[in-house]
Amino acid sequence: MNQDEMKKAVAEAALEYVEAGTVIGIGTGTTANYFIDALAAIKHRINGTVASSVASARRLESHGIEVLDLNMVDEISVYIDGADETTRHLQLIKGGGGALTREKIVAAASRKFVCIADESKLVDILGTFPLPIEVIPMARSYVARELVKLGGEPVLREGFTTDNGNIILDIHGLQIMEPAKLEAQINNIAGVVTNGLFAIRPADVLLLGTAKGVTTLT
Numbered sequence: 001m002n003q004d005e006m007k008k009a010v011a012e013a014a015l016e017y018v019e020a021g022t023v024i025g026i027g028t029g030t031t032a033n034y035f036i037d038a039l040a041a042i043k044h045r046i047n048g049t050v051a052s053s054v055a056s057a058r059r060l061e062s063h064g065i066e067v068l069d070l071n072m073v074d075e076i077s078v079y080i081d082g083a084d085e086t087t088r089h090l091q092l093i094k095g096g097g098g099a100l101t102r103e104k105i106v107a108a109a110s111r112k113f114v115c116i117a118d119e120s121k122l123v124d125i126l127g128t129f130p131l132p133i134e135v136i137p138m139a140r141s142y143v144a145r146e147l148v149k150l151g152g153e154p155v156l157r158e159g160f161t162t163d164n165g166n167i168i169l170d171i172h173g174l175q176i177m178e179p180a181k182l183e184a185q186i187n188n189i190a191g192v193v194t195n196g197l198f199a200i201r202p203a204d205v206l207l208l209g210t211a212k213g214v215t216t217l218t
Helices: 003-017 030-045 054-062 100-108 137-149 179-187
Strands: 023-026 048-051 076-081 110-118 131-135 153-156 167-172 192-195 205-210 213-217
Touching: 003 030, 003 076, 003 110, 003 205, 003 213, 023 030, 023 100, 030 054, 030 076, 030 110, 048 054, 076 100, 100 110, 100 131, 100 192, 131 137, 137 153, 137 167, 179 192
Parallel strands: 023 048, 023 076, 076 110, 110 205
Antiparallel strands: 131 167, 131 192, 153 167, 205 213
């Protein structure tokens, strides 16, 4: 299987985690898009979705799938989303598409987080993929200086604004040996909305697309 076929395979495998009569959380990105397209076939079984981005909400609505405001939902049974990097411990880097804050919120509000990714995303140590940080615009320079102190090389994502009206700093040059510790450190910098490490609340299940099929890691 090529990469797109792996993404489609894990997206379809994730349908097994969709509980009838519940609300489903939906992530953002190419692999999540495959899941949205697959979900359309069983949309009559669910009570609606909560989307982590405007782009995902539009794709869901284009399939006739109801999108709900998180504040109007008591519980999300499962959150399905991709990753930019993942370890075998199911700790992730997310946010290549810039939706990390809403992704983190929907993941936190969900009973189960199922990550869907192709095998190219599996790493031993996080950090080769630049770590995205959502930042309040007025704090950009200050936050960047603090991130340098942590050993990173921050680069402003030019011409990009998040759905929340903020900017993204992508942090290069990190070898993240203690993901949960670094996640907390960065989130404690004034002006940081959140960062793309999903380690304090990692995925519960990883569906990994390989040349031989889908492998499940828990």
